[in-house]
Amino acid sequence: MTGNKDHAALAEVFNKDENRVDWHDETLWFIRKKRDLAVKKIDNWEELRETASQIKNNVLSNLSNYLQEFEAKASANGVIVHWAADAAEHNRIVLDLLKQQGITQMVKSKSMLTEECHLNEHLEANGINVIDSDLGERIVQLAKEMPSHIVLPCIHKKKEEIGELFHEHLGTPAGNADPQFLTETARQHLRDVFLTRRAALTGVNFAIAETGEFVVCTNEGNADMGAHLADIHIASMGIEKIIPERKHLSVFLRLLTRSATGQPITTYSSHFSKPREGKEMHIILVDNGRSIQLGREDFRNSLKCIRCGACMNTCPVYRRSGGHSYHYAISGPIGAILAPNLDMEKYADLPFASTLCGSCSNVCPVKIDIHDQLYKWRQVIVQKGYAPTAKKVSMQAMANVLGSSWKYHVAGKAARTVMHLAPFAVNNKFNPWYKHRDMPEVPERSFGEWYKINRNK
Amino acid sequence: MSSRGKILATVSKNQPAYSQLPDISFLKGDDDNTVARFIDTLTTIGGKVILVETIADVRFLLLDELNNHARKVTTVPLLGDMMEMVNKRLHDPHTMENIDYAVIEADLAVAENGAVWVTEDKLFTRVLPFITQHLAVIVKAGNVVPTMHEAYQKIGDSTYGFGTFIAGPSKTADIEQSLVLGAHGARSLTVFLLS
Numbered sequence: 001m002t003g004n005k006d007h008a009a010l011a012e013v014f015n016k017d018e019n020r021v022d023w024h025d026e027t028l029w030f031i032r033k034k035r036d037l038a039v040k041k042i043d044n045w046e047e048l049r050e051t052a053s054q055i056k057n058n059v060l061s062n063l064s065n066y067l068q069e070f071e072a073k074a075s076a077n078g079v080i081v082h083w084a085a086d087a088a089e090h091n092r093i094v095l096d097l098l099k100q101q102g103i104t105q106m107v108k109s110k111s112m113l114t115e116e117c118h119l120n121e122h123l124e125a126n127g128i129n130v131i132d133s134d135l136g137e138r139i140v141q142l143a144k145e146m147p148s149h150i151v152l153p154c155i156h157k158k159k160e161e162i163g164e165l166f167h168e169h170l171g172t173p174a175g176n177a178d179p180q181f182l183t184e185t186a187r188q189h190l191r192d193v194f195l196t197r198r199a200a201l202t203g204v205n206f207a208i209a210e211t212g213e214f215v216v217c218t219n220e221g222n223a224d225m226g227a228h229l230a231d232i233h234i235a236s237m238g239i240e241k242i243i244p245e246r247k248h249l250s251v252f253l254r255l256l257t258r259s260a261t262g263q264p265i266t267t268y269s270s271h272f273s274k275p276r277e278g279k280e281m282h283i284i285l286v287d288n289g290r291s292i293q294l295g296r297e298d299f300r301n302s303l304k305c306i307r308c309g310a311c312m313n314t315c316p317v318y319r320r321s322g323g324h325s326y327h328y329a330i331s332g333p334i335g336a337i338l339a340p341n342l343d344m345e346k347y348a349d350l351p352f353a354s355t356l357c358g359s360c361s362n363v364c365p366v367k368i369d370i371h372d373q374l375y376k377w378r379q380v381i382v383q384k385g386y387a388p389t390a391k392k393v394s395m396q397a398m399a400n401v402l403g404s405s406w407k408y409h410v411a412g413k414a415a416r417t418v419m420h421l422a423p424f425a426v427n428n429k430f431n432p433w434y435k436h437r438d439m440p441e442v443p444e445r446s447f448g449e450w451y452k453i454n455r456n457k
Numbered sequence: 458m459s460s461r462g463k464i465l466a467t468v469s470k471n472q473p474a475y476s477q478l479p480d481i482s483f484l485k486g487d488d489d490n491t492v493a494r495f496i497d498t499l500t501t502i503g504g505k506v507i508l509v510e511t512i513a514d515v516r517f518l519l520l521d522e523l524n525n526h527a528r529k530v531t532t533v534p535l536l537g538d539m540m541e542m543v544n545k546r547l548h549d550p551h552t553m554e555n556i557d558y559a560v561i562e563a564d565l566a567v568a569e570n571g572a573v574w575v576t577e578d579k580l581f582t583r584v585l586p587f588i589t590q591h592l593a594v595i596v597k598a599g600n601v602v603p604t605m606h607e608a609y610q611k612i613g614d615s616t617y618g619f620g621t622f623i624a625g626p627s628k629t630a631d632i633e634q635s636l637v638l639g640a641h642g643a644r645s646l647t648v649f650l651l652s
Contacts, residue, residue, distance in 0.1 A: 027634055044484070054479040061476040064469040083461035135640060136631035152631065159633045179635035187641060194641070195551055211614075221587045221627040221642025228584035229550055239464065244478060246612070250605035251481060253622075254569075264498060264570035265605075265624050268587075268642065274618035276583065277546065287464045295471030 006349035006388060011321035024156060025319040031152075032313040034262025035363065042258070052251050053367035056304035059242055060294060066209040066242045067285065073212025074283055077274045082284045087117035090286045094119060094201065094234060095126055097282060101232060103128075103199045107190075109216070109223035110134040111203030112150050112307060113236050113286060115329035119201075131193050133222040135186050142169045148323025150330055151260050151309035156322050190222070200226030204237035204283075205306070206252055210245040213273040214283065217256065217266040224270055232280040235272070239285050240303040252306060255365035259308040293341045298376045302337045304366040311360035311370055317353050326350060333360040337373045340381065348386035351377035412446050486603025491568040492650065495601045499571030502625040503638050504646040508598070512536070515595060515649050519560070526557035526591070532581060533562055533595060543581055550584045559589035559643075563596040563623075565611055566648070569604045572624035573648060576617040583619050587627075592643035594623070598650045 005013075015021055039045050059066060071081045084090035090113075098106060106123070108114065108130055120130045120141075132141045136153035140146065142165045147153030154162070163177030172185050202223045207214040214235055216223045227233040243252065257263040275281035294300050312318045312332030323331035328339040328347060333354060339347035351374045360370040381387055382395065401407045419442040445453075458466070496506045509515055512535045519539065523529050530553070531540040540560065547553065561580060563573035573594050577583060586592050602608050612620075627642030638644060 030634070048484065051479050051481055051484065054476070055481075057476040058478040061473050063472050064465050067465065067468065083459070083464055085460040085463055089460060133641070134631070135629045139631065152634075154631055155634075157633075159635075162632055179632035180637050182632055183629055183637040183640060187639065190641060191554075195554055219627070220629050220640035222640070224584070224587045224621070225641050228582075228587065239468070246614070247481065247606075247609045250609045251484065254605050261630075263502070265567075265572055265622065267502075267624050267627055269572070269622040269624075271617070271620040273616070273620070276618070285464070287460075287467075291464055291467035291471055294468060294473075297473070300471075300473065 005327070007321065007325050007327070007353040008349065008388075010325035010327060011317075011353075014322040014325055015320070020158075021320055021322075023158075024322060027155060028313045028319045031261060032310070032363070035259055035310060035313065036262075038258040038262040038264065042254070048251060048255060049365055049367055052255055052306075052365060053304065055243060055248050055251060056366050059240070059244065060300060060303060062244075063239065063242065063294065066244060067239060069209040070207055070212055070242055071285075073210070074214075075212070077212045079212065079275060079281045079283055082282060084284050084286045084288070086288050087286075090117050090236065090284055090288070091119050091122040093284055094236075095123060095128065097232065097234060098123075098128055098199055101198065103232070105129045105131075105197055106199040106201060107131050107133050107193050107197040107226045107230070108137075108201045109203065109218060109226055110137055110153070111201065111236055112147075112330055113203060113238055114201065115147060116288065117236075117286070119236075131190075131197075133190050133193065133220075133226055134218070135183060135220060135222075138186060138190065139165060142166075146324065146329065148331060149309060149312055150307050150332075156324065191225075194222075194225040194229050197226065197229070198231045199234065200230035200232075201234045201236065202227055204235050204241050205256070206249060207237055207242050207283075208244075208246050208249070209242055211273065213246070213271050214241075215249060215253075215269055215271050217253075217269050219263075219267045221268055224268055227272070228276070230279075232282070233272075233275070234282045234284065236284045236286060239287055239290050240305075256306055256308055259310040259363065259365040289342045293338075296341070298380075299337060299341065299373055301368045302334065302341075302370075302373060304368050305334050305338075306366055308365055310363040310365065314359045314363050316355060316357065316359070321353065326353070333370045333374065334368070337370060337377060340377050344381060344384060345386045348381045349388050351375075351381060352388070352391065409446070409448070416442050416444075416446070481606070484604075484606045486569060486607060488603055491601045491603050492598050494568040494603075495566055495571060496650075498568065499625060499646075499648060502571050503628065504571060504625040504648060506648045506650055508650050508652060510652055512595075512651070515560075515651075518649075519593075523558065528556050529558040529560075530556050530585070530589070531560040532579060532585070533560055536560055543585070545581055547582045550582050550588070553582065553584060553588045556585070556589040558591045558593070559585055560593045560595065561586060563594045564600060565608055566596045566601045566650075567603075567605060567608050567622070568601055570622075570624050572608075572622040574608060574612065574620065574622055576615075576620040578617065580619075586621070586623060587642040589643055591645045591647075592623075592626075593647040593649060595649045595651060598652045601650070 336350035565574040629640040
């Protein structure tokens, strides 16, 4: 879909339409402001964040026990538990479950894990029709795109474009872009889907080791409509979604939506414990690189993520480059620290798509040190030789100059002269750094020279 | 080795040194005005709250409302004579597809987010509160707790096949952040608060 372009090249495409960039930026900042309002209503917000962070630290330190406890409790509840080492195994398990029942159509609610695993493509290639039922996901599915945001999958789309898609695929009148009308159309269309599908797949927000139940949060009610009408409910979850006890849900459910959209809670927080009588419920515990990330001391904190999307809404780079520029299922700052774990070479550009301003770390409800991890990934990526070429060349030159005192002084003087006499040498369209920037005025002399003259005064 | 064995072995090898689970008992809400805060929150997120003294009041208020709907269903025995009573699990939940109005009971409500907690033993059929076009929930005002911390204290270690917090009507803002009520679940939510 995005070919081999890196974040900078993809962002450049997104940046061609300046009005759209401004609109995208403002929409996400509006959501960030809603988050701030919601957070200020909670007296002990910081204690809540700290508690969530500590619970997650405990989870990571005891994950193997919690996974086994969860498996035992869920199995005792009548749920069938599967383990998938990677995306391919996860997809194979889903396909096998459907084939065993002779099912060729499935309805799915939002699951970023299945995006990560490219489940839809795998099922479609094997003759299974999959319909995404979250409105935003249905829209990007009709547009044959990936979600551009983990909570707001079609935040990059204008309503007119959505009206056009609905006209083409769902037969709405051309030119109608009224959100109320389009949502009602989707409701009718998807209700028919819910009523006719024998299999439903959902994601998992939290899984409780103590009880074996799992919680799925939606505003639309699509996960419940799918799961409660199907013969077989498959829930896919990353192994890091475990929390120790039921009461810990209180901490995470208070944090999740306030951080995500500024709502006090999602409309539905559904706790699935046992299958319906005579029906099947399956849970697939998926690793796909998570156990490796757990062993990377500098990056394991990324596994604490509860997928609220607050880091995206606040990120100045995300807001101005769009989710698709990240060319990974999970975009934004958190995606940029998760992706290199899976493929350091392919995603080498992502940790550089940040100003390291730290806003992401400040809003993160589980206190992941996101910007520190981005900085650390840069060092790992450069050391392993995966840095983007332009960056590699300029950094080698810089290391050479900074490593030698005479080269440094000569280079400084030369740069000052060039900027005086020929500012266009830096200030031109061939220098990507200069885009949308103004150079500061160049001083007469370096600090070193100034100090020599002034130290005796 | 099986994937299970491989995953657990790698996790065991890579997980950091044990980190203590924090005590969360210090997290508590404010007990003042919980009912007023519940009403305020639920109203803000698109729900409606009606204060009533007895079930007789609910019956009286429903008389008018029910005239607007074709198929109305309840799980509440005291309303069973005025609506279709569903007090056991339906074999085929798809037959609920044309329900216009449903009245159910909840054990618990939460002031900070406007949610009510309902469990399968009171729903009989899980899909009911989602598939109905409009939903009404009866809950005792004395069961409104300040925050989710008190809510889970009340839920304790009770067992249920399915339980859900419902906060307001189903909604979406996926199209340009325009809020639309009535995505896939109930288009409206009314809570009768029984004093």
